[in-house]
Amino acid sequence: MTKETLLTGKPWRGILTFMLPVFLGLLLQQFYNTADTIIVGNFSGEAALAAVGACSVLTMAFLALASGFSTGACVLIARLYGAGRTEQMRRQASSALIVMVGMGIAATAVGVLISRFALRYILDTPESLLDMADTYFKIYALGLVFQFGYNIVSAILRGVGDSKATLYFLLIASVLNVVLDVLFVYNFRMGVAGAAIATDIAQIGSCAAAFLYMMKKYPVFRWKWRAFTFELPLATLTLQRGFPMALQQLIVSVGFVFLQRAVNSYGEAMTASFTVAQKVETYMTLPASALMTTQSTYTAQNLGAGRPDRVITGAKHTVAISETISICILAAAYLFAEHIVALFRLGPEATGYCTAHIRCAAVCLISFASYFPLLGLFQGANNALYATFVATGALAVRVLSTYMLQEIPAIGYHMIWWNMLFGWGVGCLLTWVHFFRGKWRSAAVIQTGAGLA
Template identity: 35%
Template sequence: MAQSKEMTSGACLPLILNFAIPLLLGNLLQQAYYLVDSAIVGKFLGIDALASVGASTSVVFLILGFCNGCCGGFGIPVAQKFGARDYVTMRRYVSVSLKLAGVMSVVIAIITSLLCGYILRCMQTPETIFQDAYYYLLITFIGVPCTFFYNLLSSIIRALGDSKTPFWFLLFSALLNIILDLVCILLFGWGVAGAAIATVFSQGVSAWLCYHYMYRKFDILRTTASDRRFRPELARQLLAIGVPMGLQFSITAIGSIMLQSANNALGTACVAAFTAAMRIKMFFMCPLESLGIAMATFSGQNYGAGRPERIWRGVKSAAVIMLSYVAVVAVILWTLSDKFALLFIAPSEHEIIYDTALFLHVSVSFFPVLGLLCILRYTIQGAGYTRLALFSGVSEMIARILVSVIAVPLWGYWAVCFGDPTAWVFADAFLIPAFIYVYRRLCAIVKRERAVAASA
């Protein structure tokens, strides 16, 4: 039997760190096979093929970000009920979330697949890379159900305090993805489409493994016929939490699409540099994102247990972990960015290598701002205040649009490099007071509940 784990007592820092490490390893694996995808495409298919993969990165984030945000939101009531030890309601949330995921993922896959060409035209995708970008985007969207279910099932397992199991499934998936990349691209000659097929298939395998494991190994998830019945009131509650989280990612991605569209207009060389830099940046951002996800579960469980003071202690502990990591990664990226660029780009492409390194130098300088963003946003979401987190996404979107519309036409690629950092600053300006408000509100609610219990 698999072991669930409560985080409602004990020292916060080791609990968060131990929970975050498997998440980190899993995210690093996920980004590693994105790196391998891009490296294989860039090395074996050329700069245009690499640019065609990168040309749709923001659109993929728009759609998959919405799916992943919904999945994370669906996991929050599960974590809260687990923290409160209300296992019956917890199982019903799990059952309803799986039904919602089935409907939502298929609808999203159909709509986005039909709109691929229109989306790429709106993004000013260069004609030289349009066809490959279209096939890559189409296959990715067809595979949305695989991505949706893997992230939902992983979110449910993590809500029970088990962050290790999804890592092992992802490890298998990553190795499978790398093998399939080589087979599809080198053996079958499927080009960029082969890289997309390998990724979608690998995620589907991960989803199946998570589902099989979850219901066989967690006794507290074994349902009765009554638990499996669709309950509209629970569906509404899940959607009320999940959809704002999904929209937060999507709204953030709208700004990213604007920024990428502005960059696409600068030419194929800038698109290739942007693609390489984003892959590297996302790899080094993984620990910050993983720390945030850990804080969502930590916050959700302690909210359910009525212990808001632990949420504040958890935020401080997470900040210590974050700053320690950022200090190390800053040294790495400031000294080795051009070497990382060579993973994707031939040594003769001096301008693209320089632009890749420039993007990374600017980004890593603002990683402390990004780290704070991840900690506060996920903590707020874990406490159930997903609409507040949504507004931080709006702040990011506004910042990226302003950079795209005003700064990029004036300063070109330099402005593109500052697009994300500007968005992070805007988001933190909203999240810091938002977290203070949420924390004070939670303390007031718990104080009131304790007073009522004492007087009863």
């Protein structure tokens, strides 16, 4: 990917070129997460599968911090790259790296310390699953520092237009994770502990590959020891720009605490079903998520280059691409839902729940795909707080509708999945109203003491 691809030529072509490696990278990332679910479900049983699923909210929360703050750094790097300010970009990347690695070390310590308390008192994990869930998450948390390291390097590379790199790193992680899952869970019968160890080793592999690739391919990021500097104003800027994105994703994670509690109240079958359905739902939303990441970088680079006219055109092209893909996914997911669920070998009750959940998500996907990529535009235009507002509103509606409407006998547990219709509908409305009102344009001019314009 070159600078000219996002800054010149037809927007849809540059967006698709950048988006495809991002999408494939996310697909591989999700694949190795799903490998845990399939292998644990097949070789350790439904209870072990439910235990891994019970940790999903916690893993999402830490990923939100790693991904959110890294996305903020990506926007800063992209803006400087578009403006051709190489030296400041180099210093910004150096400070962002140090901040994120430090946060990763802290996250590892916190994750190990809060694991059992959070699972028992916050997520209300069933007692029968608590020990397995605690074992899984404590081991998983040991790899968080490498997750933070990988995310910040990938963000820097995306900022300079290299979206293909993450695909290579995640390919390494995916292969490692699947091979080690089979080895530890099936051959060594290590259960959930084996699945967590496999994930940690995969994280280490992708993080090491990312650092080596960046240092070798980009001389501007090939720091010598004295050139690898930490500048407080630039580090603060990374945190300021990343905070709205991290908050957005963290709110989603916290909101899922309440959804997970509602799920757990229906027993192990519903918990196992929700675990699988969430995995499949994530696959269905990956194209829109990849387009959001693409739109954020595209917007930041073009604004940095002084081309706001291309931002509007790019947004329209992005939404059109997103909706076209989502219609194809809707048809495939609705038709093959039962075959997809069969891969996880759930019991009859959980299978029924999961099939209905997946079909509902497929229908609601049209709404999600129409607005989610535009959140990337707001992020790239320094209007990330509104994206956070949208995410908060959408999730609040999902949680409230679940707890209020599940009390109606005719609806009951069906709200575990139909809450998407209400939440994503509100997100769609809030996003498009803001886009057409155009107030996000005024936030596109960044004024900071660090000199980023």
